[in-house]
Structures are given as C-alpha cells and as structure tokens.
Amino acid sequence: MAKKEGTGALVERGRLLAADLSRLVAAPAGRSTQASHAPFDGTLVGEVPACTTGDVDAAVDLARVAQQRWAGLPVAERRAVIRRFRELLLDREQDILDLVQAESGKARLSAFEEFADVVLTANYYERNAERYLGPRRRKGAAPVLTRTTEYRVPKGVVGVISPWNYPLTLAVSDALPALLAGNGIVLKPDSETPFTALLMLKLLREAGLPADLFQIVTGPGTAIGPALIARVDFLMFTGSSQTGKTVARQCGERLIGFSAELGGKNPMLVLADADVAKAARGAVHACFSNSGQLCVSIERIYVHADVHDSFLAAFTSEVKAIRMGPGPDWDFGMGSLISAAQVERVDRHVQDAVAKGAQILTGGRRRPDLGPLFYEPTVLAGVTPDMLLAREETFGPVVAVYRAADDDEAVALANDSDFGLNGSVWSARHGEEVARRLLTGTVNVNEGYAATWASHDAPIGGMKDSGAGRRHGREGFLKYTEPQTIAVQRLLRVAPAAGTSNRTYARIMKGAVTLMSRFPRSR
Structure with a gap:
C-alpha cells in the first residue's frame, strides 16, 4: 500500500x-x-x-x-x-x-x-x-x-x-x-x-x-x-x-x-578477454535503462564462444534481479513503458520470436500487477534472421544474445544492419581496436552508451538509417x-590592372600561382 x-x-x-x-x-x-x-x-x-x-x-x-x-x-x-x-x-x-x-x-x-x-x-x-x-x-x-x-x-x-x-x-x-x-x-x-x-x-x-x-x-x-x-x-x-x-x-x-x-538496433560485443562479471552488469544498464526505450540502448549482444555460457549465466542472473515498480523509489531499476502501443510492439516482437523457435531465458511477460504498461526485462536466445526481433528496432526491454565464433564474426554480425547509431565492446585489451571496425556513430568500450553520450565535447549521431548530422560538441x-566569409582586398585587385592586357595578366598570375603552390597554405 x-x-x-x-x-x-x-x-x-x-x-x-x-x-x-x-x-x-x-x-x-x-x-x-x-x-x-x-x-x-x-x-x-x-x-x-x-x-x-x-x-x-x-x-x-x-x-x-x-x-x-x-x-x-x-x-x-x-x-x-x-x-x-x-x-x-x-x-x-x-x-x-x-x-x-x-x-x-x-x-x-x-x-x-x-x-x-x-x-x-x-x-x-x-x-x-x-x-x-x-x-x-x-x-x-x-x-x-x-x-x-x-x-x-x-x-x-x-x-x-x-x-x-x-x-x-x-x-x-x-x-x-x-x-x-x-x-x-x-x-x-x-x-x-x-x-x-x-x-x-x-x-x-x-x-x-x-x-x-x-x-x-x-x-x-x-x-x-x-x-x-x-x-x-x-x-x-x-x-x-x-x-x-x-x-x-x-x-x-x-x-x-x-x-x-x-532509430537503432545497437550491438554489444563481449570479446574473449572481457571481464564477464563486469560485462554482465554493464549490459543490464545498457539494455534496460529507461525500460529499453532509448535510441542508443543495446538490443543485440554477440558473445565470443569462449565466454558465451559464463556471460549468459551471469547476465540472466543480473536481469532477474532487476526491481521493477512505479513511483519515486530510487531502488527500482526499471519503470513503466510509455503507452499501450509500445507494450504491444514489444510483446509482438517477443511472441513472434518464440513462435519461430527462439527461447525466452527470462522475462517475456506483461506485469499488470505493477501497472497497466509494465513489461518484464527480457532476454532471448536462438533468435534467427526471419524474426522481427532480429532486425527491427524493438525500443523496449528486450535483448537477444548470440554466440560468435570469434571477433571477426562478431563484428560482421554487428555491422549487418540497416542501423548504425551506437555500439559497445567489452574487452581487457582489444576494445578500441575492435570498436574502430564497427559502423556506428558512437562506440563505448567497457560501457554501454553513457560514456559517449556524456562526453559533451564530442559529436554523437548515427550512420546509415540512424540519422544525419550530429549533436554535442x-x-x-x-x-x-551559417558560415559567412568576408575577404578584404588591399592595394591590388584580383583582376587585370588598368592598362594591363589579359594575356599579360595571365602570365603574371601564372608565375604567382606557381610560386604560391610551392608553399604550404594550411594552418
């Protein structure tokens, strides 16, 4: 009460x-x-x-x-x-x-x-x-x-x-x-x-x-x-x-x-040398902050085969521990979705995936006991390309976890998307190297999205269908x-002087431009 x-x-x-x-x-x-x-x-x-x-x-x-x-x-x-x-x-x-x-x-x-x-x-x-x-x-x-x-x-x-x-x-x-x-x-x-x-x-x-x-x-x-x-x-x-x-x-x-x-269908890569426990905790915030209703939140996780099982166990355990609820209690990790239409979209993606063979590892249910628009944080495995969840932006508390044979496969799968807004790479030694290979406007190493978002001096935005232009920085x-250029010319005009023929002017200018071209003009 x-x-x-x-x-x-x-x-x-x-x-x-x-x-x-x-x-x-x-x-x-x-x-x-x-x-x-x-x-x-x-x-x-x-x-x-x-x-x-x-x-x-x-x-x-x-x-x-x-x-x-x-x-x-x-x-x-x-x-x-x-x-x-x-x-x-x-x-x-x-x-x-x-x-x-x-x-x-x-x-x-x-x-x-x-x-x-x-x-x-x-x-x-x-x-x-x-x-x-x-x-x-x-x-x-x-x-x-x-x-x-x-x-x-x-x-x-x-x-x-x-x-x-x-x-x-x-x-x-x-x-x-x-x-x-x-x-x-x-x-x-x-x-x-x-x-x-x-x-x-x-x-x-x-x-x-x-x-x-x-x-x-x-x-x-x-x-x-x-x-x-x-x-x-x-x-x-x-x-x-x-x-x-x-x-x-x-x-x-x-x-x-x-x-x-x-929009975004943002990938997270967990490499073989990642700290699995930290990656699992970081993924919770990356996937379920704002109930997953975040353009830069993670909806796809590709995990190196060497650490896939341990990551999946740790991540699923962390997700199950999320406290949901309405109101000002600071201990609630997830609140409500915004509208009935948003709940329907999330549930449609989950049910379509299950009907086509995906497995719900945790979540996957509406929670009317908490409020009319609550939906559990949901993790799925076995998601295939024919499912809505695989390629469409869900924009809700749902994430699919995939096994990747190696870093190259993880990068290829991450880039196989019409979207290119945000990415995340978890690694002890190779994070920045792999991050450079992702086709996304921002990439966070050992973070989900907050590191780039909060770097206000750096531009953020999307590639491909994820946007045009940048905010921040x-x-x-x-x-x-609008840039406006004003040039003040002194002494000589950039044109033939009085009494100078066009041919003479062209010879003089050729000598001048030849000389000028041999000196650097950049700052």
Whole structure:
C-alpha cells in the first residue's frame, strides 16, 4: 500500500506542476485540447491545446521578430541567461524529476540521468559559446593583400521536434546551443509528454530569456509537423527512421538544414578477454535503462564462444534481479513503458520470436500487477534472421544474445544492419581496436552508451538509417549557424590592372600561382 500511495503522491505532484503550464503553449484560448496521462496508473496529468497550422505560423512569426533582437546581443548576455537557467535547474531538481516521471513512467534513476544531462549540456555550451562563435582568420587569396575572416551567423528560427522517451533532454538540450548561437526556437514536443518541455520553457523565461524567442506548439505531429517544417530555417528531429526520412524529404524540398537522430538496433560485443562479471552488469544498464526505450540502448549482444555460457549465466542472473515498480523509489531499476502501443510492439516482437523457435531465458511477460504498461526485462536466445526481433528496432526491454565464433564474426554480425547509431565492446585489451571496425556513430568500450553520450565535447549521431548530422560538441553547435566569409582586398585587385592586357595578366598570375603552390597554405 505504501508504494501505491507513493506513486499516487508523485503523480499528483506532477499534475499540480502541470496545472499552470498549458498557458505557455503558443495558442489562443478556445482551442480543443489533448490529454496527457501518467503511464504508471493512467491518471490525467493535464491537457494542452491542440494547435493549428495557423498557431504554428504565429509562433514562428513571434520567434522571428524576437530572434533579430536576440542575435544582436553580445554573446556574454546570452550566456548569462543560460547560466541562470542552469542554476534554476539545480534548484528545481525534485519538481523536474517528479514531472518527468509522472509524464513518462520511467524509473527515478532514468529521470535523474536526463536531469544531469541537461545541466551538463547547459554548462558545456554556455562555457564554449564565445569560442565557437568567435571570428576565425583564414588564409587569404594572396598573402598580405587579402585579409579573410570566417564569421558565424545564426540560422534564424530553428524548429525542434522532440520525442517522448527523453522529454527533458531531447526537448531542451538541442535548443540550448541554438539559443546561444543567436537563434529563435519553435519546439513541438511529443503529445505524450508536453509538460516537461513547458516547465523548461518556464524556467528559461525566469532566467531572462525573451518571452517570444522560444515558442512551444502542441498537437499531433502529422497535423502541425509539416507546418513547422514549412516555416523554420533549420530543423532538429529525434524519432524513428521512417518518420525521419519523411521529414528529410520535406526539409529537402525547401533546401533548409536538417539534423536527426533516428532509430537503432545497437550491438554489444563481449570479446574473449572481457571481464564477464563486469560485462554482465554493464549490459543490464545498457539494455534496460529507461525500460529499453532509448535510441542508443543495446538490443543485440554477440558473445565470443569462449565466454558465451559464463556471460549468459551471469547476465540472466543480473536481469532477474532487476526491481521493477512505479513511483519515486530510487531502488527500482526499471519503470513503466510509455503507452499501450509500445507494450504491444514489444510483446509482438517477443511472441513472434518464440513462435519461430527462439527461447525466452527470462522475462517475456506483461506485469499488470505493477501497472497497466509494465513489461518484464527480457532476454532471448536462438533468435534467427526471419524474426522481427532480429532486425527491427524493438525500443523496449528486450535483448537477444548470440554466440560468435570469434571477433571477426562478431563484428560482421554487428555491422549487418540497416542501423548504425551506437555500439559497445567489452574487452581487457582489444576494445578500441575492435570498436574502430564497427559502423556506428558512437562506440563505448567497457560501457554501454553513457560514456559517449556524456562526453559533451564530442559529436554523437548515427550512420546509415540512424540519422544525419550530429549533436554535442562543436558540430552540435555550429550546425545552428551559417558560415559567412568576408575577404578584404588591399592595394591590388584580383583582376587585370588598368592598362594591363589579359594575356599579360595571365602570365603574371601564372608565375604567382606557381610560386604560391610551392608553399604550404594550411594552418
């Protein structure tokens, strides 16, 4: 009973936090609404307006006017706003964790990982914004005569379409570098989790962000997503590969920039020299953090034949020990899934595999005794290529374990996928060498996904069907800018001087370019 009361109290706190946030949506009064429910027990968290295409147009117009003023501010003033926002995050930790859990159903630790990531992202970009935006001298056309400088100009208004699985991190972390670069933002959060994004907007405005600069529109993506793409100057999208391809085509028709992190069917390799006990514990977090609803989580594990049996026994034992449950108890290792549709997808993959001969080693069941959307952490063996689980992204607490004859076979099987987002290699001596052979945007050695994700100075993103562009690092900042080159020519024009024939000019230039070509021009 105490656990149920704790869950009810958590959801009620989330409902109270959400109560005054819907007014921040960029829509006039009188719009029809859509509801957000707590996955833990189905309780109503709140309702937000179902925005129209006209609301999207109005939001972009407001952000565009505000952006022109914002871009004119010194970078130091923009940094000060983000610095204050970071401090507000730290002050409001408990409220933020409550609302994230109430909306998404995830475990407390998974909610905290989001919170910590946003704090660190804000800190990283706030400290590096001036360095990234500063003018850079480039080699000119002619030494001494040409002074060439590269400047960085904001795109204008950036559209962000964020998913439900990380409603805090993926709603605001992509917006922060765009804001620091001088852009305005129009964000469309997922319909399952709008209130976490709205709380972030509230804190940003408390930190001093101009009211119109960052707009949020809510509603079905199919209804307002295309309208957003039709008006913004750049789009950041996180979601499925299928939807990402549609979004990319829409952006391509307008010739606007596009960056996306899409799906993954991420492999983990356990080599013969791995510490089996550590690999088994690491795999638990890599596979089942956020109930497996994580683009970079592990869904395939290839284990060297020499350690396969010992790893499988240790891993299965660790998975069986995972505590599941709803609410704010920090000891729960796994929370709820987000929706009935997600539970159905997970169960369909498991049942299809079993019907075709796979074996469930642990898990494989819904847990209505814990809540309507709970599903056990599940490990399968005997998965074959004809099964849905083998190649499609499950996006849930399910992993298949395979025996690999040697490292070469493990690498070949890992790369045999349309996806290429994240990988993991466990080895005492050969981890980095094998990691270089994986066709994924990030690879973690003796870790599942957190080492690369938390390395905010390094770019992350996908190869193949797993995405385009990168977030984090210099690349994740400069994508929100346009490079502008300004060259100031002194004394002599790059053209024939008065009284000089074209033939004479060409002879002079040939001598000059011949001489210049013999000296290095790189920095």
